[in-house]
Amino acid sequence: MKLLSGKEIKEEIKVGLAERISSIEEKISLAIIQVGNREDSNAYIAHKKKFGEEIGAKVSVYTFSERTSEEDVISQIEKLNSDETVHGIILQLPIPEYLDEKRIIESIDTSKDVDGLTSYNVSLLYKNKKSVVPATARGVLTLLDYYDIAVQGKNVVVVGRSLLAGKPIANTLLNRNATVTICHSYTENLDKITKGADILIVACGVKHLIKENFVNNKQIVIDVGIHSVISEKDELEIPGKKYTGDVDFAEVSKIVSAITPVPGGIGQLTVACLYENLLDVYFEARN
């Protein structure tokens, strides 16, 4: 069994990003919009901010209270859209349900949409045109490339169909000519379907859903899930938390040909890929 670690890839990307950023005269800048005060969002944002600052980018966080109006959020986004010193804008999800998430996302200028969530970017991905690939999906592609795992013609099963993970992962792999099956909570005989995959990508947000009977011994398994298990001090994705994935690593790793660990797998790459998107849109806008 080969362990598909994300750590060294992350370090390589980080060095590359820092070099590229240092060669740019302007200060590369990302704006993060947060509505509310969710603990997990705070941790993710702190992590993005730390990574960004370590590579020399400026990261500004705009925090709104739980009772903020849609107009206030959109008005801030519009200011950032027209601010030439800001190169990327992300809305930290989830946001409170009373807000129209779609409307707020659509207000982000597509040339600063580094999460690739506006209709414009979603539609480019769907149509297999050059687009901003959401960071998690880009992380999956990056890992596959790093370990020279070809997907063309392969039977790829994606478990999960969220807009941030499952759907963009499925679409990017389809664009790379994989045969893609999308499974979800309504899927019947999930274990049989996942067992038939050449590459199994799990992004359903159900802890340890994938057990030994879901996999085969030639399979490559990529676990996109992150679940905190206990609150112990640890050197993991977010300091102070301990994590596990959608795959029961202890069971599955004994069987399959290759697998990503959690932590230390895809989670390592997501933030790095967000900043790759930021640099991409920066250069795209200047071409």
Next chain:
Amino acid sequence: MKLLSGKEIKEEIKVGLAERISSIEEKISLAIIQVGNREDSNAYIAHKKKFGEEIGAKVSVYTFSERTSEEDVISQIEKLNSDETVHGIILQLPIPEYLDEKRIIESIDTSKDVDGLTSYNVSLLYKNKKSVVPATARGVLTLLDYYDIAVQGKNVVVVGRSLLAGKPIANTLLNRNATVTICHSYTENLDKITKGADILIVACGVKHLIKENFVNNKQIVIDVGIHSVISEKDELEIPGKKYTGDVDFAEVSKIVSAITPVPGGIGQLTVACLYENLLDVYFEARN
């Protein structure tokens, strides 16, 4: 073997559309943009025009020569966008390659995009929001509903990933909670994958690709392909042509549980569903 005919469904839809249109004071109007003079496009447009006029709609065709500039086409679309007496606009595809198809499609007002091809509508479909479903995909859903074929949790294999057929079919069925596998020209072991489907939908544009060894005896097969075989006078999708599908009907129909014929299957429904889209956007704009 049950034959899933589209003919009676088409007649029912047609009667319903005519009734609804007769109850509207305004003249319901569709504009079709054609660039060039392809024989197949001419036939499709004539068919759409005839159907539209039979149900009481006004259908205007704007034909541009092969050498028309993008600006001329877009300028015509913009006129139609702002013309309140026009309720739907379609660009007859394919268009000559020197034109930027995406740019022309995006110039169509999303509220008149009855083919559902603008980024806005594509993104709604992708995000499982209420959207204009491209007519072929709507035809597939209509046929499934008419014959009470449930898709939730079922293993649906879609062969083909075009923007007009395969992708919207896959996305609408995923939105209905089917487990969806998308196959295409790079797919390895296609026959094994199609054989495992509960419902097999073929929209790849390869005549008789699906043979007896691609199917099983519990399977429902929906053939979206249309290939003209000889130019004989006949009462078919377009008068004067004889058609066959992506499925080898003679072989496959002996095995499977249910199958759509070509002609007389999905092809019957596409134009009817285009006009259902037209009425939907008409009422949507007035709500």
